[in-house]
Amino acid sequence: MSKKRFGIVGVVAAAAIAVSGLVAPTAYAVDKEITVWADETRGPNLKKVFETKGDWVSGYTVKVTTFSSFDALKTALDNATDLTGPDIIVGANSWVPTGAKNGKLAPITLTSAVRARFTANNFFDLSYKGKVYGVPLDVNNVAMIYNTKLVKSAPKTLGDMVNYYKANKTSKKLTSGLCIAGGGTSWGAHSVLSALGGSAFRMKNGQVVTNVDPINPTDLAKNIKTYLLDAKGKSTGFFPASDAGCKDAFLAGKVPFAVIGNWEWKDYVYKGFKMNLMPVPGIKAGTYGQMFGSVSGALLTSYAAKRGVEVGAKDLLVKFFASTEGAIRYQSLELRPPAEKGAQSADLTAAQVGFGKAATLAGIPEIGAILNGTTGSKSYWDLLPAFWTAVLVDGKDPKSEATKMNNFFKLNIAAGVKDL
Numbered sequence: 001m002s003k004k005r006f007g008i009v010g011v012v013a014a015a016a017i018a019v020s021g022l023v024a025p026t027a028y029a030v031d032k033e034i035t036v037w038a039d040e041t042r043g044p045n046l047k048k049v050f051e052t053k054g055d056w057v058s059g060y061t062v063k064v065t066t067f068s069s070f071d072a073l074k075t076a077l078d079n080a081t082d083l084t085g086p087d088i089i090v091g092a093n094s095w096v097p098t099g100a101k102n103g104k105l106a107p108i109t110l111t112s113a114v115r116a117r118f119t120a121n122n123f124f125d126l127s128y129k130g131k132v133y134g135v136p137l138d139v140n141n142v143a144m145i146y147n148t149k150l151v152k153s154a155p156k157t158l159g160d161m162v163n164y165y166k167a168n169k170t171s172k173k174l175t176s177g178l179c180i181a182g183g184g185t186s187w188g189a190h191s192v193l194s195a196l197g198g199s200a201f202r203m204k205n206g207q208v209v210t211n212v213d214p215i216n217p218t219d220l221a222k223n224i225k226t227y228l229l230d231a232k233g234k235s236t237g238f239f240p241a242s243d244a245g246c247k248d249a250f251l252a253g254k255v256p257f258a259v260i261g262n263w264e265w266k267d268y269v270y271k272g273f274k275m276n277l278m279p280v281p282g283i284k285a286g287t288y289g290q291m292f293g294s295v296s297g298a299l300l301t302s303y304a305a306k307r308g309v310e311v312g313a314k315d316l317l318v319k320f321f322a323s324t325e326g327a328i329r330y331q332s333l334e335l336r337p338p339a340e341k342g343a344q345s346a347d348l349t350a351a352q353v354g355f356g357k358a359a360t361l362a363g364i365p366e367i368g369a370i371l372n373g374t375t376g377s378k379s380y381w382d383l384l385p386a387f388w389t390a391v392l393v394d395g396k397d398p399k400s401e402a403t404k405m406n407n408f409f410k411l412n413i414a415a416g417v418k419d420l
Contacts, residue, residue: 141358
């Protein structure tokens, strides 16, 4: 999954520079140079943007160095020195804790006006011990689409979807109602768990909630019985426990609703499907299941200060990477969902806009320190798929299984928040 979420292409390569571009200097003086490192897709696209418009920060030129893969970029950062390191690196949110600890990344203070262009959860992704180390760039998430040949308008609630499935299962030969085509039954299916009332963890105002259980077993069990099971406690088939065959079934018109990943939207567009993207609706109208919506970021390094260009690098982060104009110029080439709210507009593709808005509406960070589990517990990645199988395939009691999963989640949260 990580390769798809972060757009990694190809095998692990040596940190060899594939492309390097320098924006033309001003006519009257030799400007200072800000070096930006990026991977094999982001790098060339950033270079094109800066070649088209290079005056984002007065007195500075921007040099973009592109590496052969996302892995090669990370290797280069790991091996960087004061003489070789970049001023800004476009990387994964998961790099922030390590980079902050080893001193390769530097914190940046952003005004409330800049922060308002993003969600609080976006900045949580790029923070460590209360300090922010960059600005959000693009979102890595899933969202739900519906087949307009089957469903004429967006469902308002999960119940609307279930009712449609039950009413049309036989006549339209539906194999399921909602399935997971992208992200699997843990990462991709968190929004389904959340729509039903549960969560791996809860957040409020950009912070992890520790005084409320992530799952209320009684409520979750009640909703599962209402929406996913029949009178005998067996699965109705609306939501399958496995993601096997989901994508093909949706494309074939056998499933009305599917959760897809933002790395694969072109597959659906090419087949004629509209990008009517939205979060999975909740039990009540106006509520939604939260999907993991982590961001990649433009991260400030400590090398910028050592090279005497920290002021310019910070200005570039704000004036280009955190701006609506910069985001639109870049994402019109990169084709990823923008994190910047102003760029989530018709200036980009319907898919980019839809995924970006879905993440803004119902995205939560993917927090490895919590999700990966702790000593004496189990990882979220194993727990949720096992839960679906136990309840929907093996017919086990939903409340009992929800209680066990909640207890593990609580252990993971208590341990994980200590390293945030």
